[in-house]
Amino acid sequence: MKRLLKGGRVVDPSNGIDGVRDVLIDGDRIAAVGRDLPVNGATVVEIPAGFVVCPGFIDMHVHLREPGQEHKETVATGTAAAVAGGFTAVACMPNTSPVNDNANVTAYILARAAEANLARVYPIGAVSRGSKGELLADIAELKDAGCVAITDDGHPVATALLLRRALEYAGMFGMPVIDHCEDPSLKGDAVAHEGYQAAALGLPGMPGACEALGVERGTLLAELTGSHFHVAHMSARASLRTVRKGKEAGVRVTCEVAPHHFTLTDEALASPIPYDTNTKMNPPLREAADRDAMLSGIADGSIDAIATDHAPHHYDEKNVEFDRAPFGIVGLETAVPLALDRLVHAGLIRLPRLVELLSVNPARILRVPGGTLVPGAPADVTILAPDLTVRVEAAALRSRSKNTPFDGWELRGGVAATIVGGRTLFVNAVVEGLKEL
Amino acid sequence: MSAPAETQQRRTDETPAMTALRSKDLLGIAELTTGEIALILDTAEAMKEVGERPIKKVPALRGKTVVNLFFEPSTRTRTSFEIAEKRLSADTLNIAVATSSVVKGETLADTALNLEAMRPDMIVLRHSSSGACHLLSRICRSAIINAGDGMHEHPTQALLDAFTIREHKKRLAGLKVAIIGDLLHSRVLRSNIHLLTKMGSDVWVCGPPTLIPADIGRFGVRATSAVDEAVTDADVIMLLRIQLERMEGAYFPSLREYFNVFGMTEARLRRAKPDVMIMHPGPMNRGVEIASEVADGPYSVILEQVANGVAVRMAVLYLLAGGAEHEAAA
């Protein structure tokens, strides 16, 4: 079965394309991209003017919570949220219960993903057994089972030695090591960014240096080992400085930033809802200078990817005192509107750069298919409605958890449709003209 | 805010001018206007007189139920609130953490909802988490009074401090107030900074750099680690408690060294104004943040602070008992 997406603006930086093109999908593959492609019996879908056809977005930092914390999220609900948010694939973190430190857990996650049959799921394995920071996990086994990277996310890799060994060992398989960068002693019992807001609210704070120390450690060890080190959810300006220096020196270091870190600052802790636990995440919302640095890194190319750090938590877990609430917010269904509104419409970047951040680079970093509309590539396509007005409604999110600080926000730009392996898995009910997709 | 007296059609022999706090709760000094602070302090003056009568009780809060919900041990603050409530004829109920169901794993939200179901009028909350009162305020219809939340605020302490200063100095504006001690972990500090800067005092804060909060300058105060500089020409010196366990966080090497560098001694006091007031929110560590000669000396108003605490808390209870919304004139 062939389908011809006709007349949309195709943005595919991997092929240097940004213009009106037709995209021919044959089964689960991209068959051709070009001007005025012949119909040849394909079903024609006219893409409405102004809509943008891109290679499918990949969120390389998601917590699907299954196995073990199904009250927060499951593979099925998480991947439903992903396709509704424009993501055709997600990479899921190993801090499940049990930890994804062996092939059984990886296989279980992939089986649930196959059952759900929504967004693609790329498991990320643990660096250490039980993510306890002592013994290396069976990394070759994880790789064979389908893991695309390793991390002890939720916590930093416990010691420099363990990180070094992980880099050396994973390097053998061409897998990146992803680190939640943080110096635990400097973090202490902190629950917020160290600055005026934390001081005024009486919350113990962690400085940006707490993260930057971890980034520095990883960058030095990537240089030492020659392996690929990836900085998870970067938030501090000092971290960005380190990444830039590393890249200039030719070190294999990459980094991602989460939408909340390029959108919000620690002022969100005080207002509009004081001590809103949906503004509590780790790394924390930082001060304006850090947020602005993330924006500049996005604009100048030093930041490689946008990843949500989608961290669902049940309402009851968040409806507690600020210092007792778990860290994290959901992000899959707000990332694209925030990126379009805050980055593209704000004039900071153009669409091709956005597609790099959300599709091309995550695929490259994780070495997974996708990130391109080249003929023969999987037919993973995200269609954007860049001028659609999106009103975020927490209660209406597909994710099982609704812990978002963006409830009620109005943003410009949204997802029109999501196609995974040639199957249309999401069509935004409020857009016109895609009914036959 | 209030309509001119003539237009209110009030019974001329019954109703004095009305004025009120804007919020149903007292969560912190940060939320108060200077007018509201003045109203509380003025009302506290009248309340202080009640405590000087042969019969120290007025019927003002008759029929009102006040719950003192204390998740942290605090003899002083809880007793002060309880006396204040009783002097206003409120029915009081004390719930301390040891006897509460929290030990059974109940959340603060559920505890609050259960209390709320019994329709108290006010809840006085002491809790170790900053922002616990804000959480309660979102859940409860009752008026919430913050009796200290984590490292955030302790508004009635700052109000009683201001009341005590005003009694002695007749003003707050223009006074040099030096606050010395563990600034980082102190809710008393935060409330006092908000109150004193709003009222126009010249506030200095002093402590080891390890115990000074980030970005302290944005609070509108001057920070120093030179205690002599802080004390020089001070009208008021307020000492904050140094907790023993802070040594473990490597905030300073020893209590002895702290006392040598920052402890308030008679020698240091000579740099202050001749009529300086020495204040301490208690409980004191004699020989750590304050020498006994200073604590018991002629400049010390520490026990007056305790006495004034009752009057200030009566004022807060009274003013919040009416609720925040303005009822349409009948």
Add this chain to the structure above:
Amino acid sequence: MPVVMDADRIGRTLTRIAHEIVERNRGVEDLALVGVRTRGVPLARRIAKSLREITGHEVPTGALDITLYRDDLMRQSVGPQPLVRRTEIPFSIDDKKILLVDDVLYTGRTTRAALDALIDYGRPRGIQLIVLVDRGHRELPIKADYVGKNLPTSLEESVQVYLQESDGRDEVVLQQPQGGAV
């Protein structure tokens, strides 16, 4: 707005009341004046002045705030609280004959509150009530011992006393009901 008492009339009335006090109590021994805030206080001071001029004796004078004793205080479910002012009675009222002074006697509820408040300060030998204006409409069994002026009013009207000390002029005004929603 009819002026029912002017400055001259108020002055003469208070002097007359002072004479009645001396006559009725056969002197000023053991007497003390307590004015009900707000306008009872300056009235009490003026009466004290007259008593000094008549008898040469100083009658102790205090100020009583009855706010915390009002019977309507906690009856409104929500609403701003009336301002509390300081009570200042710098003498013992035990075994004194207390002259309670207020500007207007209306429902009697203020007087009830004042009696309750006063008794919390001690046990006076007796309490006598002085009012500048009695406008009627009592809701409690209370009667003044000294009345400056009996003023028949309707419930819709209101009586406003202005005094030099607080308002810059001496005047008692009977206000008619105002049009429109109030």
